[in-house]
Amino acid sequence: MRLLLTGASGQLGSYLLRECLSQSIAVVAWSGRRSGESFGYPLRPVDLTDPDAVADAFREAAPSVVLHAAALARASECRAEPRRAEQINVHATARLAELAERAKIPLLHISSDMVFDGGYAPYREGDAVCPLSIYGATKVESERAVLASPRHTVVRLPLLFGPSLTDRPTFFDAQLKALRLCESIGLFYDEWRTPLSYFVASRSLLALADSPPGGVLHMGGPERLSRFEMGQRLAAFLGCGDQAMKAISRTDLPDVEPRPADLALDSSHWRGLYPRQPWPSYEAALAQFHFTEGREHTLT
Numbered sequence: 001m002r003l004l005l006t007g008a009s010g011q012l013g014s015y016l017l018r019e020c021l022s023q024s025i026a027v028v029a030w031s032g033r034r035s036g037e038s039f040g041y042p043l044r045p046v047d048l049t050d051p052d053a054v055a056d057a058f059r060e061a062a063p064s065v066v067l068h069a070a071a072l073a074r075a076s077e078c079r080a081e082p083r084r085a086e087q088i089n090v091h092a093t094a095r096l097a098e099l100a101e102r103a104k105i106p107l108l109h110i111s112s113d114m115v116f117d118g119g120y121a122p123y124r125e126g127d128a129v130c131p132l133s134i135y136g137a138t139k140v141e142s143e144r145a146v147l148a149s150p151r152h153t154v155v156r157l158p159l160l161f162g163p164s165l166t167d168r169p170t171f172f173d174a175q176l177k178a179l180r181l182c183e184s185i186g187l188f189y190d191e192w193r194t195p196l197s198y199f200v201a202s203r204s205l206l207a208l209a210d211s212p213p214g215g216v217l218h219m220g221g222p223e224r225l226s227r228f229e230m231g232q233r234l235a236a237f238l239g240c241g242d243q244a245m246k247a248i249s250r251t252d253l254p255d256v257e258p259r260p261a262d263l264a265l266d267s268s269h270w271r272g273l274y275p276r277q278p279w280p281s282y283e284a285a286l287a288q289f290h291f292t293e294g295r296e297h298t299l300t
């Protein structure tokens with residue numbers, strides 16, 4: 001396998017590269033703006049909104065499979081810059097899918113549980129999409145473009161958790177910091193997801209990349225949890241009190257977009273295809289991270 005990974009400098013992309021290194025997978029790693037190296041792989045900045053640059057870099061890469069993890073991935077960023085969100089998440093994805101189709105190679109596109117409205121969970125692959133955010137809407141459009149080719153696969157991921165392997169902290173890092181400094185952090189008690197760790201997601205995606213099944217797959221975690229429950233269980237796992245974790249409602253935030261209440265994914269299709277793929281509980285997934293003082297955390 002010669003993997004072309006977009007978004008290699010992102011949170012998920014870094015975990016993917018780390019896993020590629022441990023499996024000795026040949027990777028061409030594209031970033032957006034960042035350069036340098038990550039886990040021994042040179043990062044090549046390729047602006048996905050520049051069609052000529054993408055076509056040239058694609059030809060040079062000569063991949064056997066594409067894992068497309070680049071996106072404007074935060075709902076707040078998409079809301080602030082809807083045109084940019086459309087260019088990156090929809091148009092650039094469509095072009096990449098077309099290049100892969102022309103090269104007769106499969107593309108795995110990372111989508112999100114945010115394509116649903118949160119009113120009818122748990123969601124199966126065939127359920128009607130109805131995004132409540134611009135981010136979700138761009139993901140719906142990108143899925144349509146990708147699914148025009150039967151050789152391509154859309155993987156809808158849930159909320160991902162774990163310490164950042166980049167210089168930008170994740171929400172999980174913010175919880176660790178709050179616990180360490182006994183600072184209060186607000187966590188929704190009334191918004192449910194089926195969270196998956198970055199580590200498990202990256203391993204499972206690479207297993208899929210080996211022979212993508214086509215169509216849509218839900219790759220959620222085994223438990224339906226609110227962020228507040230996740231915070232409480234993280235505190236208990238680390239042997240800390242959970243006083244820092246403050247239960248808040250998703251309706252408390254002065255947000256211009258409504259937040260879906262329940263985005264639990266039914267992942268039985270994926271589990272049926274890959275029954276041996278590890279699917280750890282929240283605590284078992286936490287145990288795959290190694291928390292140390294000083295550097296805060298590293299992976300085992």
Ligand SMILES: NC(=O)c1ccc[n+]([C@@H]2O[C@H](COP(=O)([O-])OP(=O)(O)OC[C@H]3O[C@@H](n4cnc5c(N)ncnc54)[C@H](OP(=O)(O)O)[C@@H]3O)[C@@H](O)[C@H]2O)c1
Pocket residue numbers: 006007008009010011012013031032033034046047048049068069070071072073074088110111112113157158159160161
């Ligand atoms: N994190 C989650 O909980 C979650 C949940 C469900 C689905 N997802 C999906 O998973 C994927 C990865 O998310 P993430 O959390 O890893 O996002 P992230 O940390 O924000 O990373 C985004 C990546 O996209 C790249 N990128 C942005 N604009 C680009 C452009 N114009 N051209 C080329 N590359 C560009 C960035 O490159 P630079 O930083 O180098 O500019 C970065 O590598 C996304 O599709 C996201 O929607 C994430």
